[in-house]
Amino acid sequence: MNARLALIIPSVALLSAVPAFADARSDARAQVEFGINVAQRGLWREAIYRWERAVELDPTYAAAFNDLAIAYEHEGMLDKARKAYDKAIELDPNNPQVRQNYDLFKEINDRSGSKEK
Amino acid sequence: MIGPGRRKSSFALPVVSAAVSACVAVFTLACGTSYFEIPIETPIQPKLDVSAFQRVLVAGFVAGGTEDVDANQETVRLLRSQLRTKSALKVIDADILPLVDVAQEQSGGAPAPAAEEARPAAPAAADHAAAPAAGGNTANSLAKNIKDEKDLEPYERLFANVAYWKRIGEEFQNPLIVTGTVLFTGRSTSGFVQRDQETFDQYGRRRVIPTRTYMERKGFVLRPKFVFIDGRTGTTMYSEAYREEVLYNAQQQTPALSSYFELMDRLVPSFLSALSSQKIRGTRVLLK
Numbered sequence: 001m002n003a004r005l006a007l008i009i010p011s012v013a014l015l016s017a018v019p020a021f022a023d024a025r026s027d028a029r030a031q032v033e034f035g036i037n038v039a040q041r042g043l044w045r046e047a048i049y050r051w052e053r054a055v056e057l058d059p060t061y062a063a064a065f066n067d068l069a070i071a072y073e074h075e076g077m078l079d080k081a082r083k084a085y086d087k088a089i090e091l092d093p094n095n096p097q098v099r100q101n102y103d104l105f106k107e108i109n110d111r112s113g114s115k116e117k
Numbered sequence: 118m119i120g121p122g123r124r125k126s127s128f129a130l131p132v133v134s135a136a137v138s139a140c141v142a143v144f145t146l147a148c149g150t151s152y153f154e155i156p157i158e159t160p161i162q163p164k165l166d167v168s169a170f171q172r173v174l175v176a177g178f179v180a181g182g183t184e185d186v187d188a189n190q191e192t193v194r195l196l197r198s199q200l201r202t203k204s205a206l207k208v209i210d211a212d213i214l215p216l217v218d219v220a221q222e223q224s225g226g227a228p229a230p231a232a233e234e235a236r237p238a239a240p241a242a243a244d245h246a247a248a249p250a251a252g253g254n255t256a257n258s259l260a261k262n263i264k265d266e267k268d269l270e271p272y273e274r275l276f277a278n279v280a281y282w283k284r285i286g287e288e289f290q291n292p293l294i295v296t297g298t299v300l301f302t303g304r305s306t307s308g309f310v311q312r313d314q315e316t317f318d319q320y321g322r323r324r325v326i327p328t329r330t331y332m333e334r335k336g337f338v339l340r341p342k343f344v345f346i347d348g349r350t351g352t353t354m355y356s357e358a359y360r361e362e363v364l365y366n367a368q369q370q371t372p373a374l375s376s377y378f379e380l381m382d383r384l385v386p387s388f389l390s391a392l393s394s395q396k397i398r399g400t401r402v403l404l405k
Binding site for chain 2: 033036063074075076078095097098100
């Protein structure tokens, strides 16, 4: 009986938590996907708006911070880009793609002498 | 004993598998690995405010190192051509200053014949007294044949000679003046080098295996320092030093001049970013 309870309670808790978590994440994910779509068409300002919404909806979404950093970089907002990359790395320190993006960004940022738009 | 045990596991299995499935679903949702490469162009603001200048004079460089390349001539030519196409400033076509001779002259040494003929010889002589560190015996410390950084160091005082540069500025109607030092030297080295070796397995899949091999290599090192001087006042606005190196297999015969251009190619964007806004092209990875 105790063993059953030990299995049931965490499972129910996990399953009931999934929709709430998934809602925030799926809304944020929808924003991220839309942002990617418009960024691929060169609409970077719109992409920034979408990715800013995504990180508001889910402040633990590393990919959204990564994408936002790229968009800031593209718009020459290097200080904001650095902060967004820092956040993405803090949330997902072992993601090689985020690291690679950040390394490339740092190379440019160092060259620019930290002049801000 | 076995019966209840079986019953227990037949109950637990669907619950556990449901929980595992949910975990996997959550994990997949959270860690989706979709990614998209996207080209970007990062605008870089210039390090210097050059809005007060309409024209730029790439005056010349104190150059040294290998004799296979005239680093003064080549650097001036390359920077002028880059500035013509990639900056809004009008590039002044003027004789290249033999700055080694000018510095020698300023520091009290016997002027070289080339310096006497060159246009800046007169201002250089006139500003002799203004050279901050110009002294009676400093001429000896200025090596005529510059081989390394130590030889180059005493020439730095030339760029602090405000009166000299102001005179050059007046001569060319107060442009932005670009000058500096360039050291282009040969380099040989030997040791273990890590290289990626490409292999294909029986299914034709490509694999890259890092392997370490002992190699003797030779190449060149380029150490330029760009100094930006305000032609109206003769003062240094900004300076920046770089170091780039290229090494080849010892058997490979690469002309010094092509190595020089290969190395300068890497530095030119940094040089230009001091003067004009640049767009740096690159690729990033967007993540879902």
